[in-house]
Amino acid sequence: MKPLLKLSDVNSYYGKIRALNDINLEINKGEIVTLLGSNGAGKSTTLKTISSIIRPKSGEIEWNGQSIVGLPPHKIVELGIIHVPEGRRIFGGLTVTENLELGAYVFRKNKKWVKEGIERSFDLFPRLKERSKQLAGTLSGGEQQMVAISRGLMGDPKLLMLDEPSMGLAPIIVQEIMKIIQEINKQGTTILLIEQNAKAALRLANRGYLIEIGNIIMSDTADVLREDDKIIKAYLGV
Amino acid sequence: MDIFLQILFDGLVIGAFYSLIALGYTMVYGIIKLLNFAHGDLYMIGAFVGFTLLSLVTGDGGLNTGLLGIGMVFIITMVIVGLLGMGVERLAYRPLLLAPRLSILITALGVSLTLENSSMLGWGASYKVYPISLPKNGFEIVGAQISYAQIGMIVLSALLMIGLRLFIDKTIYGKAMRAIALDQTASSLMGVNVYRIIALTFFIGAFLAAGAGIMSGVYYGTINFMMGFIIGLKAFTAAVLGGIGNITGAMLGGFVLGIVEAYGTFYLGGSWKDVLAFGILILFLVFKPTGILGAKEMERM
Numbered sequence: 001m002k003p004l005l006k007l008s009d010v011n012s013y014y015g016k017i018r019a020l021n022d023i024n025l026e027i028n029k030g031e032i033v034t035l036l037g038s039n040g041a042g043k044s045t046t047l048k049t050i051s052s053i054i055r056p057k058s059g060e061i062e063w064n065g066q067s068i069v070g071l072p073p074h075k076i077v078e079l080g081i082i083h084v085p086e087g088r089r090i091f092g093g094l095t096v097t098e099n100l101e102l103g104a105y106v107f108r109k110n111k112k113w114v115k116e117g118i119e120r121s122f123d124l125f126p127r128l129k130e131r132s133k134q135l136a137g138t139l140s141g142g143e144q145q146m147v148a149i150s151r152g153l154m155g156d157p158k159l160l161m162l163d164e165p166s167m168g169l170a171p172i173i174v175q176e177i178m179k180i181i182q183e184i185n186k187q188g189t190t191i192l193l194i195e196q197n198a199k200a201a202l203r204l205a206n207r208g209y210l211i212e213i214g215n216i217i218m219s220d221t222a223d224v225l226r227e228d229d230k231i232i233k234a235y236l237g238v
Numbered sequence: 239m240d241i242f243l244q245i246l247f248d249g250l251v252i253g254a255f256y257s258l259i260a261l262g263y264t265m266v267y268g269i270i271k272l273l274n275f276a277h278g279d280l281y282m283i284g285a286f287v288g289f290t291l292l293s294l295v296t297g298d299g300g301l302n303t304g305l306l307g308i309g310m311v312f313i314i315t316m317v318i319v320g321l322l323g324m325g326v327e328r329l330a331y332r333p334l335l336l337a338p339r340l341s342i343l344i345t346a347l348g349v350s351l352t353l354e355n356s357s358m359l360g361w362g363a364s365y366k367v368y369p370i371s372l373p374k375n376g377f378e379i380v381g382a383q384i385s386y387a388q389i390g391m392i393v394l395s396a397l398l399m400i401g402l403r404l405f406i407d408k409t410i411y412g413k414a415m416r417a418i419a420l421d422q423t424a425s426s427l428m429g430v431n432v433y434r435i436i437a438l439t440f441f442i443g444a445f446l447a448a449g450a451g452i453m454s455g456v457y458y459g460t461i462n463f464m465m466g467f468i469i470g471l472k473a474f475t476a477a478v479l480g481g482i483g484n485i486t487g488a489m490l491g492g493f494v495l496g497i498v499e500a501y502g503t504f505y506l507g508g509s510w511k512d513v514l515a516f517g518i519l520i521l522f523l524v525f526k527p528t529g530i531l532g533a534k535e536m537e538r539m
Binding site: 051053072073074077078082083085089090091092093094098101102103105106108151155 | 410413414416417420421423424425426427428429430431432
């Protein structure tokens with residue numbers, strides 16, 4: 001089977017500094033794949049390169065076998081590749097509902113889709129319904145993450161890329177978010193997950209990649225990675 | 239009392255022009271953090287395009303065109319100048335969006351000179367007399383003479399501003415504009431074509447400035463290729479006064495400035511008008527740079 005997304009020998013730079021070094025990565029339809037690695041390893045850069053916020057200097061990125069390198073970011077979204085960025089990046093000066101509407105920007109002509117999408121978001125996160133008219137910047141961190149995830153879902157993702165969805169959240173909320181991610185996956189959305197909390201990520205994921213200083217140094221099923229000495233020592237904190 | 243009211247209405251008309259132009263300033267600043275110093279010149283081009291079109295429909299200066307013809311000229315002029323505003327963005331500013339801020343600011347001054355001198359080449363350097371003038375009739379309230387034309391201009395300006403407010407608040411494109419002003423990268427991750435929305439912002443700003451341009455041509459009776467320079471600075475003052483980047487602030491700032499100028503002119507003399515306006519600008523920049531309705535930063539990590 002052809003992978004949904006395939007990165008071949010991708011190199012990305014910040015100015016003169018090479019951030020990704022010949023990255024090879026595959027994601028199959030229906031999977032949850034996680035990217036593990038310490039701060040600055042290149043996890044976020046990988047997502048930014050896929051969503052075309054950063055153009056790779058060389059290498060190929062294929063979506064269903066088609067090259068998507070060089071497309072502007074909004075075209076990537078139209079394909080169904082949706083990136084929920086690190087730090088949530090919700091629009092603090094807009095209401096919760098407006099944030100969700102913008103998530104469905106590519107479906108803006110389809111009023112029914114937007115309306116149903118908002119209702120689905122409120123079913124998923126009932127707390128957002130109470131806060132629908134509130135400015136998103138006034139919400140708690142956990143609620144903001146809920147906005148960020150539901151805003152991503154409003155674009156009807158085929159691949160949802162989540163960058164540290166648990167960052168700065170209380171453990172109980174992290175659990176809730178992880179459960180929701182699993183639920184989203186069960187309903188058919190493929191997921192690429194970056195997580196500092198490697199334990200939680202490997203519990204969820206089918207497969208994982210370990211990335212260090214811009215290089216992928218290990219790739220295997222989550223079950224194998226969980227048992228690996230190096231990963232246990234460096235990322236599972238045993 | 240009669241004089242007081244009279245001056246208030248004069249101030250409201252001028253304030254409406256300031257507001258309409260200040261909106262373009264503030265919207266462009268909000269979305270790409272550029273002080274578009276060429277914006278006043280789009281107001282001037284609006285006055286001239288309107289002049290040419292009105293000359294066409296009124297022929298030898300007769301007054302029998304009717305409101306429908308004049309209305310059509312208004313709309314066509316505003317659209318033409320709106321497209322010109324988009325063209326300026328595409329040619330002059332877009333290539334520099336990622337460059338240091340100073341480059342694009344200098345470019346704006348260059349665009350301003352280009353528009354002024356092109357207008358002088360095309361329409362000449364002398365004052366032009368507007369092809370239609372306003373009926374002087376009106377009514378009297380407590381001794382103040384208010385003309386129907388003044389009321390008409392204030393109402394028309396108010397309608398344009400209400401329309402803009404609704405567009406920004408209610409439509410998805412307005413929401414996209416606000417989103418880009420907050421976080422451009424996150425907006426592009428929503429599938430928003432950021433460049434297209436920036437172009438739309440320039441269109442709307444130029445569209446409104448052109449409306450003010452024709453109205454002032456009709457109101458004052460004469461136009462000139464340099465007329466956009468000083469009023470551009472005034473509109474900038476109005477935008478700062480209201481809180482730069484803030485739509486309602488620009489509307490409010492325009493009216494406040496217009497009214498202050500009108501009273502200042504009456505009580506202190508016409509030569510104090512600009513001193514007052516720019517004195518206010520300096521006071522605000524020193525003591526309250528965020529303006530009357532200045533945005534409070536609201537973000538939480």
